[in-house]
Amino acid sequence: MFSNYRNKRTRLYAITVITLLSILYLFNQRADPLSFDSGRLEEYMNNGKHRKYTDISSFDWRGAPVQNTPQSFATIPTGKPLALPRIQYDFVAEKKPERVKRDKRQLAVRHAFQRAWNSYKKSAWMRDELKPISNEGKDTFGGWAATLVDALDTLWIMGLKEEFNEAVAAVATIDFGKTSSTTISVFETTIRYLGGLISAYDLSHEKVLLEKAVQVGEMLYRAFDTPNRMPIDRLDVEKAKLGEGFTADSHISIAGIGSLTMEFVRLAQLTGDAKYYDAVARVTDLLDRAQNTTKLPGMFPIWMNAYDQDLSYDSSFTLGAMADSVFEYFPKTFALLGGLEPVYKKLYENSMDMVDKHMLFRPMVPGREDILISGNVRAESANNTELDPEGQHLTCFVGGMFALGGRLFENKHHVDIGAKLAKGCIYTYKALPTGIMPEIFLMLPCASREACPWEQKKWEAEVIKRTHPVYLDDVNRAVKTERLPVGFTAIRDRKYILRPEAIESVFVLYRTTGQKEYQEAAWDMFTAVMNATSTAFANAAILDVSVIDEYPMQDDSMESFWLAETLKYFYLVFSPPDLISLDEFVLNTEAHPFRRPK
Template identity: 30%
Template sequence: LLISNNTIFLVSKNNKIYIYIFFLEFDEAREWVSTSFNLDHYKDVNLFETTIRVLGGFLSAYHLSGDSLFLDKALDIGSRLMPCFIKSPSPIPYSDVNLISHMAHSPKWSPDSSTAEVSTIQLEFRDLSRSTGTQNFENVAFKVSEHIHTLEKPNGLVPIYINPNTGKFHRGSEIKIGARGDSYYEYLLKQWIQTGKSIDFLKDDYLEAIDGIITQLVRTSPKRNLTYIGELKAGSRNFHPKMDHLVCYLPGTLALGVHYGMPSSHMRLAEKLMETCYRMYADQPTFLSPEIVYFGTNTDVNQDMYVNTNDAHSLLRPEFVESLWYMYQISGNKTYQDWGWLIFQAFERHTKVAGGFTSIGNVLDPEDTRPQDMTESFFFAETLKYLYLLMSDDRHMLSIDKYVVNSEGHPLPINNR
C-alpha cells in the first residue's frame, strides 16, 4: 500500500539518517526511494499528514544532502496534493485527496477541516516553491494563513474546526492548544522566521495568540503550583482543566520565539510549562507520559494532576523532547539533557521490543504496560531525532539560526524574504 508504515518510516527517517551521518543507511534509503517509492496508487491521503511527513521529509533530505532525487519526489507529491486547494471554493483546502483521480474532499466523518491541519502546511509548500521556482505552491498555501488572519479570533485563539466550503470557523467548536489546534500557533512563528521576519501579521497574530493563551487558558494547580494549559469546551467555552501531551510542544516554541526577539516573559512561561510536562513523565510509575492529564481545581484540592485510564496510553510522542532540545540549545541548561536521558531510559525499559519500539496502552503499571505492537512514524522522525540532537556533544549541531524545523521534525532552510 502507498504510504504504508514502512514507506512513511523511510521517508520520515531520511534526514534523521543524514544527521546521524550513517552514510550506508542513507544510501540504502536513497536507493529505495529511487526504485520503489511509488505514488501511482488509487488511494486517498491526508493533506496535512502527507505534507509534514512525506513532503517535508523529501525537502529536508534534499537540503541536507543536495541530492535532487529528493526534490523531484517532493515536487511529485506536492503536485498531487494541489487539488485540495484548487477544488475548494474557499482559500481553506479540503483535507483529503486521491492521488490518481485527484478528487479532493473533506474527511468522511465531518464537512470541516482541522484548523491546525490547514495552517500547518505553509513551511513545506513555501520551501517547495522556493526550491523549484514554481510559485503556485507557496501562493495557495499562504492564502490559507492570509484568510485565517482576516477571521474573527477571540483573544487571538482559533476554534479547532474550519469549513472549506464557507471558509469560516465551525461556530462553537473547542478552543485548545492540543489536538487539532496546536500547530496553528507553532507555524505562525515558524513562518515568520522562515521568511526572514518579513511578514508582520504573522508576528502580530502570534503575539496576540500567546497573550490569549496566558489570559484564557493558563492555570496553576492547587497543590504543587504546576502551570498548565487547559481548554475551552465546545459550545459553552467553559474552562476544562485538561492538557494533552501535544501541548508540551509549546514551551519549545515559546523559547524559539524569545530567541528571535519575543518578550522575555514568554521564556518564564516556557520554563514553568517544562516543569509541568516533566511531571507528566516523572509522576508515572513507568516514567512515561500518558496521552492526556487532568488537573484539580481550587474546589477539588484532593487531586492535583491525575490520569484517566482511557488516556493512560503512550504513543511515544515527541513534543516534550522537542521542547527539551529547544530549551537546551537556547539556554545551555544541562537539566534538560538529564530529563531527556531519563525519558530515553524509560523508552528502553518499557517500550523496546525485538526489532524496534512499540506504543504501550498503560503507563500506570510497569508490570502491565500492554504493548500495542505498533510504532508511529514520528517516533523515528522526531522523538529519537530530538533525543539524539539533545545528547549531541555539539549543542548547535542543527542550528536554529539556519533552519526552521517543521511539525514532523524536518529542518528547512531559513530565507531572508
C-alpha cells in the same frame, strides 16, 4: 518496482537495475530546471561521487490538470532576510567530563535508532511502518514507505551516511503515481513525506529528493483545487489525476487547513515556483482576516467551515489534537521567510495572548512546583469561557513553541512561560510509575499562578467529582483503582505511542537557555521510554503508563515519528549545539529541519 528488499538476490537485482538506469540517464541527460547552490553541492558530495537517479513513477503529477486555476499568484517575499534575534543560547566550550557523559548518552540514542532502523530494513522495507512485536510491515500512509522517508534526515544527522545513501536509492524507486489507499490525509502526507523529502534535500542536496518532493508537492497541490482555493482534508488520488476539481470541506480541523505552510513555503523557495507559496498564502490571508471573528477573538477554534471560510461557529479551543501545529507554524514560518512577512508575527502574538490568558493553568501539586499545563477552553465569547484542565501529551510541544517565539520576538515573558510548560511535562513524566506521562489526563487548576499551596481535601474532592458515582465517596479506593498519582484527578487515556512532544520542548528549552537540567531530564525520559517500549526488534507503543510490569502491555505499533522525531530530538539534545542550530534551521511539526534563508 522494488517493493521489497527482503533478501540479497532482490537487493543485488535492485542495485543492478538502478545502475543501468543511471547509465541511461547519463546518456540522455537534459538541462535541469532546478538550480543548485554550488558551494552547498560541494559540501554534500563530501568527497564522494554525485549519484544520478531517474524517476520511474507511473504518473507525472506535474501534468495533472487543475480545474480552479488562480488568475494570479501571490509572490513569495523578496529581499534580504532581516537580521532576526538569536534563538540559541551562547554556549561555551564544555569540559571533558561533560563531553564524555554527553557523548555516551548520544551514542545510546544512536544505538536505539540503529536497532529499530535495522529491524525496519530487514522486515518492513518499503512499507509504511514496522510492527515491532510481530516484526512485519504494514501500510498506513499511502504505502509509500513512510518510515523510510520520515527517517531520511535522521540518518543524515546521526552520521549514518551508508544507510542514508541506501535509503535515497530506495526513495528513487517510490511510485507516487499510485497508492494503496483510496484517499490520503493531506496533512499527514505533507508533514511526513513532503517535509521529509525537503529536509533530507536541504541537508544533503541529493537532487532526486527534490525531484520526489516536487512530485509529492504537485500531488498535494491538487488538494487546493477548489473554487475558493481552500485545501481539502483528504485527497482522492485517482480523482486528482483527472483534474476535475474538489469542493472545500464544510467541516475541517484548523490543523488540517493551516499546517501546510512551512512545507509549501520551503518548496516554493527551493523551486522558485510561486504557486506553492500562493496556495498556503491564501489560507494565511483567511486566518488573518478571521482572527477576531471567532468566539475567542484572537484564537482559532478546533473546527472551521472552509467552504464558507467561516471560523465563527465552533466554541472549542485547544493547543492539542486537531489544532496544535497551526500555532507552531506561525513563528516558524516567520523565521523561514526571513522575517519578511509580518503577518505570521501578528497571528502568533494575538493567539498566544489568548492562550496565556485563558488556556494555561498552574496545577496544584504537593511540592508546589511552579509549572504550567496547557488545557482546553469552551468559549461563547471572550467574557464567557470555561477551562477544561485536560493535559495532553500532544500539547507538550507548547513549551518549545513559547520559548522559540519568545526568543524570536524578544519576549522574555514567553520564554519564561515556555520553561514552566516544559517543566510541567517533565513533572508529569516523573509522576507516573513508568516515568512516562499518559496521553490524556486531568489535574486541578490553582486559583492563581503566583501562589498555590497544596490542599489535600480539595484534591480529594476533585477526584470524587471526576469518578462519582463509581466509587461514591471512597477517595482512597478511587485513587488506588484508577492508579492516580497525587495531584492527578483523572487519566482519560493511559497510552504512550512513542510521542515526541515532551522531548521536543526539552530540546528547545536546552538550546534556548543552555541549562543542563534539561539534558538530565531528557536522559531520565529516554531511559524510562526505552525500559517500557523495547521489544525484541524495536520499540512499541504501550497501553498503560500507570502500571509497572516486568513485561509492560505493549501495542504492536511503531509510528514513523519514533525515528523521525522522538529519537531525533533525544539525539539532538545530547549533540553539540551547532548540529541543527535553531539559528540556521526551523523544524516542521514532524521534526524535519528546513534551512533558514541567509
